Amino acid sequence: MDAALDTDYAPLAAELRERDAVGLVVVGDRFDDDLRYCSRFSGPDRDHAFVLTPGSDGDGHTALCAPALFDEQARREFPGDAVRVERQGDPAGVRAAAALADAGHDSGTVLVPQGIPHDAAVYLEDAGYAVASTDALARARERKTDAEIDRLRRVQRAAIRGIRRAEAVLAEATVDAETDEVRWNGGVLSTERLRRQVNETLAAHGVRDAGNTVVGAGSTAADLHYTGTDVIRAGETVLLDVSPRGPDGYYGDVTRTFAVDPDGGWDRRAYLAVEAAREAALEEVAAGVPASTVHEEAAAELAAHGFRVDDDEVGFTHSTGHGVGVSLHEGPSLTADRELAAGNVLTIEPGVYDPDEGGVRLEDLIVVTESGFEFLGEYPFSLVPRERE
Amino acid sequence: MDAALDTDYAPLAAELRERDAVGLVVVGDRFDDDLRYCSRFSGPDRDHAFVLTPGSDGDGHTALCAPALFDEQARREFPGDAVRVERQGDPAGVRAAAALADAGHDSGTVLVPQGIPHDAAVYLEDAGYAVASTDALARARERKTDAEIDRLRRVQRAAIRGIRRAEAVLAEATVDAETDEVRWNGGVLSTERLRRQVNETLAAHGVRDAGNTVVGAGSTAADLHYTGTDVIRAGETVLLDVSPRGPDGYYGDVTRTFAVDPDGGWDRRAYLAVEAAREAALEEVAAGVPASTVHEEAAAELAAHGFRVDDDEVGFTHSTGHGVGVSLHEGPSLTADRELAAGNVLTIEPGVYDPDEGGVRLEDLIVVTESGFEFLGEYPFSLVPRERE
Structure with a gap:
């Protein structure tokens, strides 16, 4: 077991001072990622609250208003100053207001994420506070600490094991010459069967698919987020986008594309283009570089290979990447x-799609450094699946 | 594959009429369960919106304001009338207001769940609507249709397979006579090792642990939501609470408690009491019965067995059950x-805990009928784990 994961509250405390606010309040359930980041608390599925107040030394004082039934877990997981379990019957917004009042503030500006539950905002207003939104949390979350990068790396390694399992299955698979269906282990191989192989591997390594293990084949590989069932056929591009969540809430994110018996037409052209776009994008990454430059270089490379970069359905239809964290x-x-800044953790994921042909995407997770980047987990890629040791 | 899962919008349309409202708006990301219920749409992790307007025939017209990148998936999954992908750059609340305006309403009352994101509520107010909260959605969700019960039953069956796997592992396990540690398959058996066995089994059956596969042993079995790592020792109660989520968003929920080489003391007394409480609770269940009667009967039985029912830490510390759905x-x-009403799907889960002894809980999922109830999946229980075929 690792030590509990800390959160650096200093940038949030600085925001309080800058905006002359009496507190920062985050309300949500276990699915609220801002709250997860602030509290490191993984349950429950009803609203609870995090409250940051300036504190006596300006360093900030942090409290978690937790449900009594989760008291023990809250004390185990929360790296802040105080777990409060009083006023269980009150809504989380009311409990947050009580925490602010106990800290000596019964009026003033309270900062909240813009998506805070409406009832919580109204309770805070009713208690006499002016509610103002802040993006300080989103900004703080973008710069990962070493401990966070360590978590992300471990989840990414498990995600890669999922890809490795899928590639092994595809390498073992055979083609039914009559129907062109891909077969494995005595039966037809569907996207769902392959997905379950991936998800079992994730579970065996202590992470979980978040209902989003994308496996598409042929036309459904051109659907960016396919989680349905399709028979896999010879020659079709099989696109796997694996993005599990680890026990501390951090995600991994990796995509590989394979084909069993590819015909060397569109799929081969697409693969070469995406490979080149990946290289072009990675070459740009470093602290201080405009984020959009990375995307533009990938898009230029794909365009140079003859793929569209201006359409919603055909060609390169999405951004080259996004941050990943909780x-x-x-x-x-x-x-x-x-x-870009050092500590940003990003996907690099160029891809091209054509509903008549299929889809090809390659995605890796990196952390930006002053001079470039480091991969958080590496895994080779090739259109034809191989057994890798 | 099953047909897409419908949602019965009639009770929501009735609420519009009753409250003389021009619309019902739900905003959230893929983790918002109200939105999932209304839209049946499983992505993405940024805000989108569901809008119900009265419609020309009073039956209601439903629209999903979806992200363009998820257009295909939204059209596949949304059982309502229209998927809207215009105004991608605007916040979900603004897009919802546009949908209301397009339906011919540029003022009036708009109903929302109380936890709607604050910014969405403010956008609706800025667009000229009066925002009022409704619990119509929560009420509608409590009465499951046959199609929903079918989904719940299937997830519950997969959850039971997870329990079955854990019981098989515990039945195979041996005790290290020197250390009292439970060993399995060449190594010490920890709660995390056992959890991974369960989660692998869930993944193999197409459902996923939602980060909440509870496995506790000894004192951590008395922690209601333990997801950490502990060595399992002979005689300790091993409590497994398995509540995976299925592909349509419905949950299962089942708990069993075992002990390898139990000593027949507290654990045996606790088991008998919980078994009796379970029977007493189930005996009460039927449409028309006050919900609290079920809880009170279970509590009375546990009290009669000498366990406390009035404390936060020792004895029966929680409710006998809750509804389960999305x-x-x-x-x-x-x-x-x-x-209670026919169509309610409930857990029945009496338990007793003592941090010095351990914890025992038995939990099953049932659907309330006019005359009683039906189990959604059945699985035997015994303190000593057995190989079951």
Whole structure:
């Protein structure tokens, strides 16, 4: 077991001072990632609250208003100052207001994420506070600490094991010459059968698919987020996008594309183009580089290979990447007009799609450094699946 | 593959009429269960919106404001009338307001769940609507249709397979006479090793642990939501609470408690008491019965067996059960002052705990019928684990 994961509250405390606010309040359930980041608390599925107040030394004082039934777990997981379990019957917004009042503030500005539950915002207003939104949390989350990078790396390694399992299955698979169906282990191989092989591997390594293990084949490989069932056929591109969540809430994210008996037409052209775009994007990455430059270089490379980059369905239809942390998608986006910073953890994921042909995407997870980047887990790629030891 | 899962919008349309409202708006990301219920749409992790308007025939018209990148998936999954992908750059609340305006309503009352994101509520107000909260959705969700019960039953069956796997592992396990540690398959058996066996089994059956596969042993079995790592020792109660989520978003929920080489003391007394409480609770269940009666009967039985029912840490520390659907915990609660209705899907889960001894809980999932109940999946229980075929 690792030590509990700390959160650096200093940038949030600085935001309080800068905005002359009496507190920062985050309310949500276990599925709220801002709250997870602030509290490191993994349950329950009803609203609870995190409250940051300036504190006596300006360093900030942090409290978690937790459900009494989760008291022990909250004390185990919360790296902040105080777990409060009083006023169980009250809504989380009311309990947050009580924590603010106990800290000596019964009026003033309270900062909240813009998506805070409406009732919590109204309770805070009713208690006499002016509610103002802040993106300080989203900004703080973009710069990962070493401990966070360590978590991300471990989840990514498990994700890669999922890809490795899928590639092994595809390498073992055979083709039914009559029907063109791909067969494995005595039966037809569907996207769902392959997905379950991946998800079993994830579970065996202590991470979980978050209902989003994408496996598409042929036309459904051109659907960016396919989680349905399709028979896999010879020659079809099989696209696997594996993004599990680890026990501390951090995600991995890796994509590989294979084909059993590829015909060397569109799939081969697409693969070469995506490979080149990946290289072009990675070459740009470093602290201080405008994020959009990375995307533009990937797009230029794909365009140079003859793929469209201006359509919703055909060609390169999405951004080259996004930040990953306690949310699968967080800042910075690689289409954003701003500079990358050391500690940003990003996907690099060029891809091209054609509903008549299939889809090819390659995705890796990296951390930005001053001089470039490091991979958080590496795995080779080739259109034809291989047994790898 | 099953047909897409419908949602019965009639009770929501009725609520519009009753409250003289021009619309019902639900905003959230893929983790918002109200939105999942209304939309049946499983992605993405940024805000989108569901909008119900009265419609020309009073039956209601439903629209899903989806992200363009998920257009195909939204059209595949949404059982309502229209998928809207225009105004991608605008926040979900603004897009919802546009949908209301397009339906011919540029003012009036708009109903929302109380936890709607604050920014969405403010956008609706800025667009000229009066925002009022409704619990119509929570109420609608409590009455399951046959199609929903079918989904719940299937997830519960997979959850039971997870329990079965754990019981098989525990039945195979041996005890290290020197250390009292439980060993399995060449190594010490920890709660995390056992959890991974369960989670692998869930994944193999197409459902996923939602980060909440509880496995506790000894004192951590008395922690209601233990997801950490502990060595399992001879005689300790091993409590497994397995609540995976299926592909359509419905949960299962089942708990069993075992002990390898139990000493026949507290654990045996606790088991007998919980078994009796389970029987007593089940005996009460039927449409029309006050929910709290079920809880009170279970509590009375545990008290009669000498266990406390009035403390936060020792004895019976929680409710006898809760509703299960697209949320793991939803209405009705078995401590609520209201009547059960046919179609309610409930856990029955009495348990007793003592941090010095361990914890024993038995949990099953049932659907309430006019005359009683039916189990959604059955599995035997015994303190000593057995190989079951």
